[in-house]
Amino acid sequence: MVSRHHVGRAWRLLAILILGFASGLPLALTGQAMQAWLTVDGVDLATIGFFGLVGIPYTFKFLWAPLMDRFELPWLGRRRGWLALTQFALAGLLWWMATLSPSATPQLFALAAVLVAFLSASQDVVVDAYRTDLLPEEERGLGASVHVFAYRLAMILSGGIALIWAGQWHSWPRVYGVMATILLVCGVLSLVLLPRVASASKPLDSDPRRELLGFAAMIAGVVVGYALARQALVLAGLNPNDANKWIQLLFVLVEIAAALPLAYWLAKRTGFETLNRSLTSYFAQNGAAAFLLLIILYKLGDAFAGSLTTPFLIKGMGFLQEEVGIANKVIGIWLTILGAFVGGLIMTRLSLYRALLVFGVLQLVSNFGFYVLALLGKGAWGAVQVPAFDWGFVSLHTPAALDWLLLTVIAGENITGGMGTVAFVALLMALCNQRFSATHYALLSAFAAVGRIYVSPLSGVLSESIGWPAFFLFSLVIAAPGVFMVWWMRHALAALGRPPVPVGADD
Structure with a gap:
């Protein structure tokens, strides 16, 4: 029973x-x-x-x-x-x-x-x-x-x-x-x-009305900062709709740079206590700024190379959407899960510092595969036939060819990316569990997404300017500072200990 x-x-x-x-x-x-x-x-x-x-x-x-x-x-x-x-x-x-x-x-x-x-x-x-x-x-x-x-x-x-x-x-x-x-x-x-x-069981110890006022002031700061920065560039003779994509990128970066400090200043002045206490307590910790920089840089090269993977494969290499869907999004995600499990097993025998260093180097090297694909092109290593199937919710009516080089590059990128993600999330857990509150985890995970979001405009402009092979070589350069930061902070990372490792955690 x-x-x-x-x-x-x-x-x-x-x-x-x-x-x-x-x-x-x-x-x-x-x-x-x-x-x-x-x-x-x-x-x-x-x-x-x-x-x-x-x-x-x-x-x-x-x-x-x-x-x-x-x-x-x-x-x-x-x-x-x-x-x-x-x-x-x-x-x-x-x-x-x-x-x-x-x-x-x-x-x-x-x-x-x-x-x-x-x-x-x-x-x-x-x-x-x-x-x-x-x-x-x-x-x-x-x-x-x-x-x-x-x-x-x-x-x-x-x-x-x-x-x-x-x-x-x-x-x-x-x-x-x-x-x-x-x-x-x-x-x-x-x-x-x-x-x-x-x-x-008990409410937070700050005034809800002040919290709402502070949040509203922060949003107003974003809007005002954006508008002021945009107007300043226009008065300087620049056009936000200029055909030159570098001018458009300049507008985006300046608008963000103006909006965020003004938003924070207004939130602090109006008493957005939850935000103020969170940031103040985080930066009171030893090495807080260095850890924050490491969090931003560690997955930056991975994010840079992956920011335009789909347009690269479809438009740059000429693969069909079905091919990209099967190789990069179905097989690739399962390989990411496999990489996470493998990384979790390896971390039972490696310290957090060594895992971050080894997996960081592997992430960097995996970007070289996209350079090889961009250089050699579709069909360089032949293809494997995928038979037709019908699973009800998705089907393939005729057999399809999957490029061997594409599959190899996707396998390397996703397996190493999964391993790197496990070590990275373990780092966040170590920081959060041993030094910071749950609010800090939200802060750290938000900064972890900075690379994935903010490199995208630069990736688009750069890939269009220098071409795909040079773009992926540049992604290797972008990945190097994150690996260097791990080595530079080796003593601080060793002091964090060996926290429980989440297997297959979210990116």
Whole structure:
């Protein structure tokens, strides 16, 4: 007879499975899948690079996370209300994106993508909090594994199978409509199936009205700083719509450089206590700035080379969307999971410092594979035939050829990337668990996304200016400072000890 305890555990793990899937689905829809849509719609490489900035909300989610922790939506209970709201809103926004054309209405399309990224980052905040609140300590390891599996499964769907569907249906809007329907179903399941969690036993010790005022002032600072910087460049005689992509990149960098300090200054002046305390306490730690720099640099070369992988393979090398979907997004993600497991096993015998150093070097070397592919081109090593299949939800009507060099490069990049991610997340866990609060983890994970988001505009302009082979050689140069930082900080890293290693953790 099944006990109530086992039924409760199964219910909790089912909830984690649903939420892990819902959390992983939107990421590619504002990343690699969106890049494929932009590419086949005829958008130029530099503009595709600028579209990488739609992921900016992922780097700032710690700013509004305290508000979602403090305030509860009525009737739906703690966490569950925010989960359902973000999932229904994501479904609506994806339906809207499906009605837009990237080439005909690029600004409107970019706005929709930014809003999708904002809601996706917000959903991630609540999913992480819900998982922590729901699972008892003895179930957290199993719950984390279920979450990672569901998250990666969703990435295979939205980042790999979506490319196969788009190639077969000849319609990216239809693909995004299907993804919107899936998220709508996730929202319904969140309302119906998710167990409730208890409300916070005591409120945070700062004034909620001051928090809201501080958050509003921070947003106002972003808008005002952006507008002032843009106007200053215009008065200097520059045109934001100049055909020269380097001028467009200058506008982006100056606008960001002006908006962020003004936003922080206004937040501090108006009493956004959660943000102020978080930043003050973090930078009071020994070596805080150096660790922050390491976090930004460690995956920078990997992010730089991978920022335009989909346009490179489709537009630069001439691979079909179905080929890229199978090789890079389906096989590639499973290889990332394999790399994470291998990295986790190796880290049982290596210190954190040695793992970061070895895996960092392997990440750097793997970028050389893309240089070889760009130099030799499609078909240099022949191809392997993939037989036709029909799995119901996805099918391949005729046998397809998969390029051996493409598969080799994808295998090397994803396996080493998975290994590097395991060591990197272990570093974040060590910092968070031994020195910083949970709020700092949100801060550190946000800075970890900086490379993935902010190198994209530079990647687009640079690849268009110097060509693909030189671009991937440059990615090796970009990766070197992260490896050097690991060596330079070897004594500080050794002092962190050997924390538990998460296998297959989120990028």
